[in-house]
Amino acid sequence: MSSLAAARADNFYYPPEWTPKQGSLNKFHGQHALRERARKIDQGILIIRFEMPFNIWCGGCNSMIAKGVRFNAEKKQVGNYYSTKIWSFTMKSACCKHEIVIQTDPKNCEYVIISGAQRKTEDFDIEDAETFELPADEERGKLADPFYRLEHQEKDMKKKKEAEPVLVRLQRVSDARHSDDYALNKALRGRLRQQKKRVAEEEKVSRKMGLGIRLLPASAEDATAAARVKFTSKFEKNKKEKRAAITAAPIFSKRLDSFSTKKRQELEFKRRRIMAGAASNLLAGGFKPSSWSLS
Template sequence: MSSLAAARADNFYYPPEWDPSQGSLNTFHGQHALRERARKIDQGILIIRFEMPYNIWCGGCNAMIAKGVRFNAEKKQVGNYYSTKIWSFTMKAACCRQEITIQTDPKNCEYVIISGAQKKTEDFDVEDAETFELPADEEKGKLADPFYRLEHQEADLKKKKEAEPVLVRLQRMSDARHSDDYAINKSLRAKLRSQKKRVAEEEAASRKRGLGIRLLPASEQDAATAAKVKFSSKFEKNRKDKRALINSGSIFPGLSASSMSSKRRLELESKRRKISASAASSLLAGGYKPSSWSEGAVLSSRQKGASMNSRH
């Protein structure tokens, strides 16, 4: 937007044909200062932004419109309460375009729904909320009577006497609990240290298992839940069959138990032959001194050879 257009939008642009004797720029242009918001100003209606004061139910589609939702509402005066004006706000719901009318109630200092919606009632139990119930308007009016106020005070004094032992006991417990600040601080720090130690142990146990999160300690509820888990019988049978097949088979692929035993036997025999051949070659080469048993065996063989030669 140019500076000239911005000036015209803000009514700071004075055209050459304007004369101050003609009045303001709005009068010169024939428009209201509030522009579109005042398009029904001749009917006493002004367009404003209205904020819903409480939760309501839409009368058209029964949807809930939350507190704080804003609408473009038509504001107009519909009466007076003494010297205070009563204003009416008419708007359309976004859910179904239902027309909702709300008026002010200066007497009770609240907003009243006239048509198109219903206020959402949000009651609560005083005992459940742990709050005090405020006296009603009739009760406040009766308190102006001196005799009724005196009877009411007597009832309050009776309630006080009944609740006094409980209050005194609670006060004593609170005083005893907070009498020694050093002991309280010491116990709190000890509890914090034990908690940090337990968390460190749990994190270390999780790291040992290769987990990146801290595991909580096992509980009886976890054990009971795990015990209730039952796998199907077919799954368990298949698992047992596969385990038995693995235990009975060989660790080497493509070989049975009999072939494996025969191959093992052949390997052992070849190793023995290799050992015997190496020992004989060492003996012939004089690599080591023969033992007495080997010397006797050599002598006996030589004698046998000599006898055979003499016979020939």
Template sequence: MSSLAAARADNFYYPPEWDPKKGSLNKFQGQHPLRERARKLDQGILIIRFEMPFNIWCGGCNHMIAKGVRFNAEKKQVGNYYSTKIWSFTMKSACCRHEIVIQTDPKNTEYVIISGAQRKTEDYDIEDAETFALPADEERGKLSDPFYRLEHQEEDMRKKKEAEPLLVRLQRVSDSRHAEDYSLNRALRARLRTQKRKVVEEEETSRKMGLGIRLLPPSKEDAASAAAVRFAPKFDKNSKDKRAAIKASSIFSESSTSTLGNKRAELEAKRRKIKATAASALLAGRDKPLSWQQDMGFRKR
């Protein structure tokens, strides 16, 4: 349903009963293309978004309405200045719903408050604001006269020379500020890139050494501290004694050595027993008479 509503809001939905021969979709539905903005179009009024051209005081509650505040205003033509139309804008303030009417002034290229408000007058010192005074309306019209410009050309050049140091100084400050920002940003980014490359190299070196952490770069202080370390002579003597004891000891443990010795003793006892039994049997056989087979065999040999 939401997608259908969005399509109808954009005038992309055409109902089944619509026929192109009946005209546009707005004409078929009996509505204006501007919808609610054109509800008073028969009276010559169109609803628009009007932006306040200057600061004003509200006539109903004396509340200040700042420049740039937007209103839903009724726009209508109230006259002509030669061939230029004069438009009137009627709106209601948001603070007290007081009606404010403002018209265009094509003659002076300005807006004029007709009713419901009062323009806020703001005076300031030209030197404090560091601005230039604009020429009056009478002098502004004379600027199109070449003879008037020629008469005031020398004075204008003098004013330009007086104001040139200030303008040059402001321009120089602005340029140096932008250049300084760019140079600082460039130096910072270059330093960050160098640091990233250094970190990658240190991690790669640690990985080649089989370490899971990144080693800090060597420094002269660390090298001097390591070179200043001196081990006591007792440490060397102890290490030599331990090494000699290791070389002199058996590679087998005590339990395995004792077991091996017991097995050797048992085998030696069995061997002696067998030899003794064989010797006694041999002596006993010589005392008995030989059979004729043994005698024949002995003689044959």
């Protein structure tokens, strides 16, 4: 059922009673190809989606209708400007259902409001809008005269200097809009890959040196700072004296002294233990302590 409904909605469903002699499906069903949009086609009117070309004030409730708001408008031809057709668009505002009529103006390449609304007047300062005032047609004709250009050259140069910051800013905006994002991204990724490779090499060198941190590559500033460091003569003198004392001292003297002291203590302990054992044996044999003495 879902596929059948989709076929009917798309006007692709041919009922069993249809024959090719009856023509198209629209002719068979007695309807126009545009369906409801063409319900007034006999009057030369077609329903379209019309977009408001500028800000207007509604004539019924005085509400503002912004530029770009869309309406279901009745489009019909009301005249010709040479070979160009003049179209009229009739619509109803959403705020109060007031009828608004707008026509095309091929002569001025513009839209004009016929009835039901009033165009909102919007004036902008040239500096605030960051635009330039173009010369009038009469002045452009005068600019073709070299003497007129020479008279106004100084004034034009002054205007150029005043407008130069605006031109630079507009140029930057234009460059940003038309910049190649792929090329910029590619260059950035290339720099990041080179940086990662350099960091990995520096960490490898640091590990070979037995360091746990990565050393930055030496620079000319580091070499200059190291050359400025000078040790005092007192430090060198103390260093030499300590080195001479270490060289002159015997290597095994302290070790032999400690070994002889330990040996003497062990021998004294054995001698006292032997004498204590002999004394206990004599006492067990019936000898009195007063008859002998330890020497």
